[in-house]
Amino acid sequence: MIAIIDYDAGNLKSVEKALNYLGEETTVTRERKAILAADKVILPGVGAFGEAMERLRQYELDKVIRETVDKGTPFLGVCLGLQLLFAGSEENGGVEGLHILDGRIVRIPSQPGLKIPHIGWNSLHLQNQGRLFEGIEEGAFVYFVHSYYLKAEKEDIVKASAEYGVQIHASVEQGNVFACQFHPEKSSGVGLRILQNFTRTGEV
Numbered sequence: 221m222i223a224i225i226d227y228d229a230g231n232l233k234s235v236e237k238a239l240n241y242l243g244e245e246t247t248v249t250r251e252r253k254a255i256l257a258a259d260k261v262i263l264p265g266v267g268a269f270g271e272a273m274e275r276l277r278q279y280e281l282d283k284v285i286r287e288t289v290d291k292g293t294p295f296l297g298v299c300l301g302l303q304l305l306f307a308g309s310e311e312n313g314g315v316e317g318l319h320i321l322d323g324r325i326v327r328i329p330s331q332p333g334l335k336i337p338h339i340g341w342n343s344l345h346l347q348n349q350g351r352l353f354e355g356i357e358e359g360a361f362v363y364f365v366h367s368y369y370l371k372a373e374k375e376d377i378v379k380a381s382a383e384y385g386v387q388i389h390a391s392v393e394q395g396n397v398f399a400c401q402f403h404p405e406k407s408s409g410v411g412l413r414i415l416q417n418f419t420r421t422g423e424v
Contacts, residue, residue, distance in 0.1 A: 350379025
C-alpha cells in the first residue's frame, strides 16, 4: 500500500491516478496510523511553501513525516513535496521547512527571455546513479511547474539536474528519501518509469 499524504494541496489525484495505472494500491490520507502502516509514502503538492508548512503542522503531519522517514519507509516528495523536505524557502518572505535534507529553496532569477514560473518540458542530466532513474536515458524530458528551485547542500545527493537559466537540482536521493522537483505523474512514459522505480525500492 502506498500512502499519498493529504494536506489540502493540489495534485493528489493525478499522482493517485498514475500509481493506480501502474497497478499499485493507494490511499489518500492524513491519518497517522495509515501513513505509518504504508509500505511507501508520497508527499505531492503544488502551491505556496508557507501555506503548505502551515497545513502540515496543523494536521501534525510534520511529525508523521519525520516518523515515517526515521522508520526507513521509502518516501518520495514531488514538486512542492521536494521543497518542503529541505531547511527552508525564500518564498513567502522566508519560511522554515521540515529540514529532513540539507539545502535551501530559492527563486529562479529573472533573466531576459526567461519565463517564470518555469512551466513545461525540460531535459535532465543524470548523475550519481539515482535509483529512480534506472532504465532512464540521459537527456530524458520531464514536466516542470515551479518558480523556486532547490540548491542542495551536498552534491552527492543530487541524482538529476536541469538547466533553466540556472542549474536546478531536479531530483535527490538520500537513504530512503527520494524527491523530484518535476512531476513524474505528468511526464508520460519517463515519469511512469520513475514512479515504478520508486515502487520497487525496498526499505533501507
